[in-house]
Amino acid sequence: MRDLAELTATEARRLIGRRHISPVELVEACLARVEALNPVVNAVVAMKQDEVRAEARLSEKRVMAGEPLGAVEGLPFGVKDMINVTGLPTTFGSILYRDNIAMMDDPIVAAMRAEGGVVLGKTNNPEFSLGGNTRNAVYGATGNPHDPTKNAAGSSGGSAAALACGMAPLCTGSDTGGSLRNPAAFCGVVGFRPSPGVVPGNGRSVGLFHFSISGPMARSTEDIGLMLSVMARADRADPLTCVVEGRTFWSPDDFARLRVTDPGRWRVAFTEDFGFTMTESIIRRAFAERIRALAPMLPKLAEAHPDCTGADRIFSVVRGLSMLSSHLDGVRRSPESYGPNMHANIEEGLSFSAEDVARALTDQTSYYRRWQSFFEEHDFILSPAVTISPRDWHELYPTEIDGKLSESYYQWLSLAYASTLAGHPSITLPVGRDERGMPFGLQIIGRRNEDAALLSFAREIEAICSADPFLSAPRIDAAKLARHPPVSEMPGFLGFD
Structure with a gap:
């Protein structure tokens, strides 16, 4: 019999509804994976198993009583340690909040609970989710389930690793420069960054900036749609969410019931670097192989990309401005309590003048309009999700790619933030392995606010890839992984050195 921990969320929900499996059985299967594999990868960092089991029993009672x-x-779901779960720590990966216990649920968690979801626990992230390597001084490093000596990426690395290990079928994540998409690529799962406002957020210090967005992570596109249908809601507290007479322009059913579409009818562009990213040669070769494999099913495929002039500079300035608004006062009060990525952000943010900010905001508007012009001629863009193949997690960030020095600790995330700047929805699909045997992530970008159309197209690409052993999603060998030495026993596990 198939291990219940390996079921997708959609499969598990269907079986629960038919009473073929119980929520208790599913939760026990996931907890068994946590017990066996979490010491190896350090994905789940806080949980209360008694409460998890109690929630599962309540769900089972509803099922057996025939209630709606x-x-x-x-369905168990992991919660990134950036948002609150009542009674569990919310540390943000910072020693300043090591003892911070949440007194109420974040709206995302509350929405998932209201629809019968079972909170499994909190998943690891870097300090304040800064950077693409899930390491912090509170819980330590998260290893990649496909090789625990390698980086799980970030900042939603704990969620991605938990999904790959079968600890939960669904997890929350958040994304500024790829924090949903990059760990999904490294760990062989699916991560989706919605259009601004689809998943309302109350954690942005500058609410009108669309960089930081929450979204779903799972093991299939259909599961992403299922979770998004719960996370997406009408909420006037987020200035990016358009609410008219209590409703949004989209319906949750748009995500929960994706339309069937013919991928051959769409005009699809592809690019390995958007004309500016430092894409590693191994990633370029892997991407070229995927394009050759997909080309027969995509007759309108063409190599092209939007004009991304100034992308690195715009992202640096606007991101720096956002970091100052959130963390400048704290760093000034207690500089020794923050890690190197935070200090790099604050120093960079302070280096920009008002003229720099004005120019960056103006340039971002031009950038956005160029992207809209591009999408008048194309429906979707395919690209690699991340510029590099996973590396040793001891490397805080890549200082060089193919011999070229990085200008910042986040420049290697540029394949993701290319679309962040324009506010377009983007999904990462696991599409086989690269020549080093690590998962390869394919990024698909759609039109702004056409999230359901992007998910429908991505589901068709996923189906094509699943039928090909070369392109199918890589899966871990749970028994083999369980025998690997725990990541906590590796030198440098805790902190940043």
């Missing part, structure tokens, strides 16, 4: 069931009834 929620969209995610009985």
Whole structure:
């Protein structure tokens, strides 16, 4: 019999609704994976197993009593340690909040619970989610499930690793420069960055900036749609969410019931670097192989990309401005309590003048309009999700790519933030392995606010790839992984050195 921990969320929810499996059985299978594999990768950093089991029993009672069931009834989900779960720590990966216990649920968690979801626990992230390597001084490093000596990426690395290990079928994540998409690529799962406002957020210090967005992570595109249908809601507290008479322009059903589409009808562009990213040669070769494999099914495929002039500079300035608004006062009060990435952000942010900010905001507007012009001629863009193949997690960030020095600790995330700047939805699909045997992530970008159309197209690409052993999503060998030495026993596990 198939291990229940390996079921997708959609499969598990269907079986629960038919009473073929129970929420308790599913939760026990996931907890068994946590017990066996979490010491190896350090993905789940806080949980209360008694409460997890109690929630599962309540869900089972609803099922057996024939009550109306929620969209995610009985499904365990991991919660990134940036948002609150009542009674569990919310540390943000910072020693300043090591003892911070949440007194109430974040709206995302509350929405998932209201639809029958079962909180499994908190998943690891870097300090304040800064950077693409999930390491911090509170919980230590998260290893890649496909090779625990390698980086799980970030900042939603704990969520991606938990999904790859079968610890939960769904996890929350958040994304500024690729924090949903990059760990999904490194760990062989699916991560989706929605259009601004689709998933309302109350954690942005500058609410009108669209860089930081929450979104779903899972093991299939259909599961992403299922979770997004719960996370997406009408909420006037987020200035990016358009609410008219209590409703948004999209319906949750748009995400929960994706339309069937013919991928051959769409005009699809592809690019390995958007004309500016430092894409590693191994990633370029892997991407070229995927394009050759997909080309027969995409007759309107063409090599092209939007004009991304100034992308690195715009991202640096606007991101720096956002970091100052959130963390400048704290760093000034207690500089010794923050890690190197935070100090790099603050120093960079302070280096920009008002003229730099004005120019960056103006340039971002021009950038956005160029992207809209591009999408008048194309429906989707394919690219690699990340510029590099996973590396040793001891490397805080790549200082060089193919011999070229990085200008910042986040420049290697540029394949993701290319679309962040324009506010377009983007999904990462696991598409086989690269020549080093590590997962390869394919990024698909759609039109702004056409999230359901992007998910429908991505599901068709996913189906094509799943039928090809070369392109199918890489899976871990759980028994083999369980025998690997725990990541906590590796030198440099805790902190940044």
